[in-house]
Amino acid sequence: MSLGDFFAMGGKAFYVWGAYGVTALLIIVEVLAVSARVRNARGAAESGGGSR
C-alpha cells in the first residue's frame, strides 16, 4: 500500500481515522491525566506531611 492509499483508506478515511484517531487521543488523555494525578498525589504526600 502506498502512503497515499494508507491515509485514504479506500475513501473511508473519515471513519477509519476517526476511529483510530479518537481512540489514540483518549488513551493519551488518560495517560496524561493519570500521570498528573499521581504526580500531584506524591507531591502532596511529601509536602503535606503524611506521617510515615
Next chain:
Amino acid sequence: MSAHSVNWFRFASPASFPPLARALVPWFAIPSALLAAAGLYLGLIVAPADAQQGEVYRIIFIHVAAAWMSMFIYMVMAFWSAVSLMFNARLAAMMAQALAPTGALFTFIALWTGSLWGKPAWGTYWAWDARMTSELILLFLYFGYLALRNAIADARRADRACSVLVLVGVVNIPVIYFSVQWWNTLHQGATVSLTAAPRMAAIMLTAMLLMTLAAWLYTIAISLVRVQAIVLERERSVSWTGPAEASQ
C-alpha cells in the same frame, strides 16, 4: 489491637504498595506499547483489504479489543469488590476504583468505533443491534459506579456501596444481555451484528489478538498508576484529619 501503637496506614493499604505498584508499571506498559505497535502494523499495513468491506473493516482491531476489555474490566472490578467485601480489604476496593475509569473509557471506545464502522458498512451510525445496545447499557453501569463513588464522601462507605453495586451489576449483566438479544430479535432489528467480522484471515486474527493483549496490559499498567494516586490521596486525607477518622 495490642499495646503498641497501631500504624493505621496498614488498614488503608500496605504502606509498601505504592512503590511496589510503581515498580511494576513498566513491566506492563512497555510490553503493551510493543504489542500495540505490532498489532497496528499487522492490522493497518500488512493485513489485506477485505473483499466486502474494503479498508474500513480495519476498525475492528480497536473495536474488538475495546469491547472485550470493557466486559473483562467489569468482571475484574466485580472480583476485587467481592474480595473487598469478604475480607474487608481496602486495597481490593481501591483496585476496583482504579479500574473503573479505564473500563468506562474502553466501553466508550467500543461504542464510538462501532458506530463509525456501522455507518460505512451498514449505512447507519446506530442500529440498535443487541451487542451495541448492551454495550451502551454497560456504559451506564460504569457511569453509575463512578457517580456513586463521587457522591459518597466517606471513602469507606463508598468502597462498600460501590462494591455492592458492582456485584449487583455483574449478576444482572447476563440478564440484560439476554433480554436485549430477545428484544432485538422480537422487533426484527438489525440482523447484522455490528461485530460480525469479515471472514478472518489468520493475519487479521493475530492482529486482533495482539491489540486485545495490548489493551489488557495497558489496563493493568494504567490501573497500577491510578491506584497509587488513590492510595496516596486517601493517606493524605486521613493524615489531615488524624487517626480517629481511620478507626474501623
Next chain:
Amino acid sequence: MSEAALHPPAIDDSAWRGVSWALARDLRLALRSKSELAVQLLFYVIVVTLFPLGIGPEPGLLRTLGPGALWVAALLASLLALPRLFASDFADGTLEQIALSPHPLPALVLGKILAHWLATGAPLVVLSPLLGMQFGLEGEETKLVVIGLVLGTPTLSLLGAIGAALTLGVRGGGALLALLILPLYVPVLIFGAGAVDTLRGGIAPTGELSMLTAALLAAIVGAPFACAAAVRIALD
C-alpha cells in the same frame, strides 16, 4: 421480648414475623400520607399522557406505542416513589433501630418493600387499563399489560430498593438513583412491553411471562439480602 427468651424462634419464624411486622408498620405509615401516594399516582398518569402529546394522536401509532409507554411510565413512577422507602426512617433514626431488631434485616427489608409496592406499585397496576384506553388498547392486550405489570412492578420495587439503600442520604439522590437502577430495569421493561408485541404477532407470550416470573422470584430471593447489606453500609 420475653417470648423470644422463652422460645428462641426458629430462623424462619423470626423471619416471617419480621416480614409481617415491617409490612404492617409500613402500610400503616403509608396510609397516613394518602395524599403523597395520590401525587405519585398522578405522576404516572401525567407521564403516560405525555407520550401521545409528544407523538401525535394518530391511533395506529398510539396503539403501537401504548404498551411501551405504559411500561416506561411505570418505571419512572417506580423510581420516583423509591426514596420514600427508607428516607424518612433514615432521617429520624428509626432505620437504625430497625436494623438492631432481633429479626433478620433481609426479612424486615422484604416487608418494607412489600408494603411499598402495595402502596405505590399496585395502584399503578389498577389504573393501567384505564390509561391503556388512551392508546386504544383493549381486551387481551390490556389484560397482558396488567399481568405484566403485576409481575413486573414488584420486581422494580425490589431492585429499586437496593438502589434506594445505596444512595441513602447521598447528595444528588434522585438522579443518581435513576442512573444506578434504570439499567437493571431494562430486562423487566423489555419482557413486559415485548409480551404485547409477541401477542400482536399471534404468538402466546408465555416466554416473556416466564421471564418476568423468573425475574420476580429471583428478585424476591436475592434483593432483600443485597438491600440489607446496602442498608447496613449506609448506617455504619
